[in-house]
Amino acid sequence: MVMTAQLFLQEDDAQQAQGPSGRQAPRQPIVAGATVRDESARPIDAKVLDMSATGCLIVVDGVIAVPSNISIGIAGIGRVSAQIVRRNGSRYGCAFDERLSDAAILAARAVETVVPFATSADPLPTGADMTEALPEFQRLPLRTRALVIVGASLALWGVVVTGVVAAAAALS
DSSP states (O other): OOOOOOOOOOOOHHHHHHOTTSOSSOOEEEEEEEEEEOTTOOEEEEEEEEEOSSEEEEEESSOOOSSEEEEEEETTTEEEEEEEEEEETTEEEEEESSOOOHHHHHHHHHOOOOOOOOOTTSOOOOSGGGTTTSOOOOOOOHHHHHHHHHHHHHHHHHHHHHHHHHHHHHHO
């Protein structure tokens, strides 16, 4: 006979108010560029992977001390003061000093700052496929192009001379 069971931990009231993972607000996935500055104010490029009103998860190439006070410049929001509260490899959990508004989170989600890098597997479009759909461009003969250039130059010089004569007449 096979029996299946599920075990649930009974959390105290404080943890239930924060949520199942101890967070105070639900996280939303996001891909936003960011710049992290630690106490020495050195800039570190980062990418925000998820965000809530109370914190975010970032990925950085450098090493940041845990715990430490930082400021995060997030595309679409601006600079936000935070604290690094945990680290897992190059991923850092941050807790904001002040709660973000829902509008700020939506603004960060609306900004697309990550541009995929083209590789040989998916090269950038060159327009070679579109040449058949476009009509062939034909240049005007050399004599016609020269006449257009000389005519336009004479017309512009006429405007300049007329302006100078009018200014001189107004001053006298």
